[in-house]
Amino acid sequence: MKKLFIIKIGGNVLDNPAALESFLKDFASIDAPRILIHGGGKIATKLGEQLGIAANYHNGRRITDAQTLDLVTMVYGGLVNKQLVAQLQQLGCNAWGVTGADGNLINAKKRPVKDIDYGFVGDIKPEGVNTKLLTTLLDQNVVPVFAPLTHADGKILNTNADTIASVLAVALGKVADVRLIFCFEKKGVLRDVADAGSVIRHLPRNLYDEYLPQGVFADGILPKLENAYNALNAGVKEVLIGEAGDLVKNTGAQTEGTLITL
């Protein structure tokens, strides 16, 4: 099967123009099929404040009311997404900005209201991914750039970018050898949290099982690792956690970040 990179960047890259420019150059230079998923960044919060849209949180998760939905649709789906696309086009990368609504690429369900009403938030599954249309685009050397938005029942829905990346990886894992790359603020998963140089270069499942009872993994990294093994169990070939600045190396055989495999 063909190799496919599914790469997620978060706000820490989007909010730093120099880091973003460098990242986009690296991303454009990769000579392989690839998909980019971007998060939000601080601009939605800033614009929301200017427009007097109050941010409501529950346990650290933002509640997406109707005003917030319009805000993220504008900022993520419009401003951030189209600026990324225009910059990548200039770098010779045939980027194509999308949300999950476009071409019904990711069909979601609005999160059911239980104790908390998270508002216009989409929950998604690999079965909701329009693999055929995505493959058609990839076959034309097009590079899809996903904003963290999906849809259901005539409404755009706010959707976690990490989740979109994982779900795309699982769906496309059936037709390609997917390496799912999460760019975060550290070089990779550390053997010793106090030592930034102690990156675990390769973390196969048996090593994870050995390290886990030793308390090697900090609380912050554990859910990421659990998600990674879930994706691998669902057919993704490799998951990599690393720094945005190491992207090119992390798409190669000798990675700087942590390569996670079964």
Next chain:
Amino acid sequence: MKKLFIIKIGGNVLDNPAALESFLKDFASIDAPRILIHGGGKIATKLGEQLGIAANYHNGRRITDAQTLDLVTMVYGGLVNKQLVAQLQQLGCNAWGVTGADGNLINAKKRPVKDIDYGFVGDIKPEGVNTKLLTTLLDQNVVPVFAPLTHADGKILNTNADTIASVLAVALGKVADVRLIFCFEKKGVLRDVADAGSVIRHLPRNLYDEYLPQGVFADGILPKLENAYNALNAGVKEVLIGEAGDLVKNTGAQTEGTLITL
């Protein structure tokens, strides 16, 4: 060649929720390849006022400074475009929202500064249209929905929606029998401006040439007619000017609006 409808709607439809809902139902019901191009509507102006972005005009044309560019990228490319797509998806139409930057669908040139600097405004030509990728989407029963934005040199550019519709029609006129439909506020071109019922149902070039010296055409409609004949001369099969509410009839053989042909 296959039939293709290229349909442009303006702010008068976008700003009226009932008219828009009715239009989208009609648009979704058309059983033929089609492309929608939407204008802006009042929401960009309203949001601009809330954000304190001053609107600058020269001879009725808005100057697109950097702040205004961000505003229209958010509102046209994000909010308006994605809401239209989500609504069409619910109606069973596989809509896919795009700007000219996505997939390099419409490559523009920033308007040169002469007496006036219009700012981040894109001028476009049929040669700048990526006919191949558009045809690939249409062949998958996808319905492209264009926001009035293009790109050049790493920047999104504000671009007139009528112009985008005409340029797409000319470019795709080489591979399809294009009927270019402009939805405007009247039923069609009137024989007598004082009589709303005097729609000219068919306006071939020889009839236009006969009516023109008689002063039949009001000043407002003349540039639209000139654009229509330019498009026809460049290979578009038919141009239709009519009311949004008559869309279904205007895609048929017995049109309510004015069908313009050579």
